Amino acid sequence: MVYAFLNIIAFLIFANDKRKAKKNAWRTPENLLLVFAALGPFGAFGAMLIFRHKTRKLKFYLVPLFLFIHIVAIMYLVR
Numbered sequence: 150m151v152y153a154f155l156n157i158i159a160f161l162i163f164a165n166d167k168r169k170a171k172k173n174a175w176r177t178p179e180n181l182l183l184v185f186a187a188l189g190p191f192g193a194f195g196a197m198l199i200f201r202h203k204t205r206k207l208k209f210y211l212v213p214l215f216l217f218i219h220i221v222a223i224m225y226l227v228r
Contacts, residue, residue: 152189159189163196163203170202179203183211190215 162185166177182203186193194216196202203209 156189156192159185160192160196163193164200167200167202183208186212187215190219
C-alpha cells in the first residue's frame with residue numbers, strides 16, 4: 150500500500166514539475182525528483198514517458214536503473 154502511494158506521489162511530482170516548466174514557474178529541485186524516483190520508480194518512469202519530462206538529462210538516466218533495481222527486488226521477494 151505504501152509502495153503504491155510512493156509511486157503515485159512520484160508520478161504527481163514529475164507531472165507537476167512538467168506543468169511548472171511550461172509556465173516558467175518555480176521548479177521542483179532535480180535532487181528531490183531523483184529521491185522520489187528512487188522511492189517510486191514506476192510512477193516516475195511513467196510520468197517521464199507520458200509527459201516527456203526530464204528524458205534528455207543525463208542524471209535522469211538513473212530512473213530506469215532505479216526501476217530495474219525495484220523489479221529485481223520485487224522478483225526476489227516474491228519467489
